[in-house]
Amino acid sequence: MDNIRVIDCLVILIMFIAIYFGKKFLQNKSDVKNKKLFYSFLIIYFIFSSYVRVGFSIINTFILLPASAYFTIKSIYLLLKKQPFSAYLGKGFICICLFVIGVLISPLEKVGTNSINTSDKQTTTVTKIKQSYESQKISEITGMSPAAANNLEKLFNECEIENPSIKHDEMLDEYKDNPETKGYRIKENNLSNIILYITGNEVTAIRYADFDMYANNKLNYKTSDFYMKSSEMTKYQLFCQDTMKQLLVSPATADFAGFSDWKYYKTPKEIIVSSFVDSQNQFGAIIRTNFKFTFSPDGKTVTDVIINGQHFNL
Numbered sequence: 001m002d003n004i005r006v007i008d009c010l011v012i013l014i015m016f017i018a019i020y021f022g023k024k025f026l027q028n029k030s031d032v033k034n035k036k037l038f039y040s041f042l043i044i045y046f047i048f049s050s051y052v053r054v055g056f057s058i059i060n061t062f063i064l065l066p067a068s069a070y071f072t073i074k075s076i077y078l079l080l081k082k083q084p085f086s087a088y089l090g091k092g093f094i095c096i097c098l099f100v101i102g103v104l105i106s107p108l109e110k111v112g113t114n115s116i117n118t119s120d121k122q123t124t125t126v127t128k129i130k131q132s133y134e135s136q137k138i139s140e141i142t143g144m145s146p147a148a149a150n151n152l153e154k155l156f157n158e159c160e161i162e163n164p165s166i167k168h169d170e171m172l173d174e175y176k177d178n179p180e181t182k183g184y185r186i187k188e189n190n191l192s193n194i195i196l197y198i199t200g201n202e203v204t205a206i207r208y209a210d211f212d213m214y215a216n217n218k219l220n221y222k223t224s225d226f227y228m229k230s231s232e233m234t235k236y237q238l239f240c241q242d243t244m245k246q247l248l249v250s251p252a253t254a255d256f257a258g259f260s261d262w263k264y265y266k267t268p269k270e271i272i273v274s275s276f277v278d279s280q281n282q283f284g285a286i287i288r289t290n291f292k293f294t295f296s297p298d299g300k301t302v303t304d305v306i307i308n309g310q311h312f313n314l
Contacts, residue, residue: 134164141166142184148201155203159213160222162189166196175204190227209267225268232299233264236273240293243314247307248289250280270303271295 129146131139134156138149156164165187172183175197181204186194194213197204206214213221228236245251255278265272274292281287294304305312 138166141168142182142198144198145201152203155206155214155219158219158222159206160224161186161194161206162223164188164194172197178204188223191223194223211268221268226266228264228266228271233262236264236271236293236295236299237262237275240273240275240291241277243293243305244277244289244291247312248277248279249282253280253286255279268297270297271299 129150131146131150132153135146135149135153138144138152139146142149142152144152166184167186169183169185172185172195173181175181175183178199181197181199184196184198186196188194191208193208195205195207197206203214205212208221208223208226211221211226213219213223241254241256244256245254248254257275257277262273262275272292272294274290276288276290278286278288290308292304292306293302294306295301296303302314305314
């Protein structure tokens with residue numbers, strides 16, 4: 001029970017006492033002034049209890065409690081003078097009952113008010129922005145609001161940025177001469193050194209290898225536009241091996257590089273695969289041949305072949 005409810009209960013208790021011991025005080029002709037004061041308190045309380053739902057603690061503490069206590073003390077004084085109990089009943093009894101009814105209304109109104117406040121709190125809880133663990137990490141690192149962090153998390157998903165590790169880099173701040181813009185480096189499952197620029201709660205750009213993955217509120221590229229899956233690597237490796245065997249003097253002696261010596265480079269503009277092969281020349285000597293194949297972005301067309309530094313037409 002809160003402090004306001006405790007005060008209400010005390011007022012009710014005191015007024016019940018006043019019902020029995022306040023009659024003589026209210027009917028005493030010499031106390032007409034105080035009787036009018038009682039009615040004034042009664043009217044003021046009912047006005048406040050009907051139209052005001054703020055400050056009940058002030059009303060109870062500075063109006064109701066002192067007034068009822070004053071009347072009660074006066075009644076006890078009369079009781080000590082051994083006035084008969086019947087003398088305490090009369091018209092004043094009705095006034096005190098009305099006052100008690102008003103006091104009784106106060107706790108009920110507070111229950112209603114508390115219900116409204118509880119409902120408001122529940123509404124606030126419902127409307128409170130929820131964040132995933134990743135979104136919370138974004139907020140902690142970048143200082144973005146929960147809503148902005150949620151939007152950035154969605155943008156990461158659209159860009160196919162998986163399990164991002166974000167770190168602020170002061171060297172990247174003030175992107176495009178904007179002092180409010182901060183730069184961050186991102187490392188994810190497949191790519192590292194993705195650059196994120198944030199201005200306030202807005203994402204200015206996401207860049208990788210001089211390409212704007214996201215800029216001007218537009219998604220341009222995904223991480224899959226910059227890296228190859230193992231199945232794709234195998235496909236390009238087999239194609240390059242088959243093509244090179246057709247160009248070697250002794251394809252049966254061809255010994256291609258191991259997987260770690262194959263280089264793959266993919267951008268939205270081109271795909272490049274390079275490596276080397278050891279094989280015998282026409283004199284039986286083992287020589288190394290370096291090669292680089294360039295493909296169109298969809299990988300369906302060979303746009304260039306370089307063998308030992310020389311362009312070669314297939």
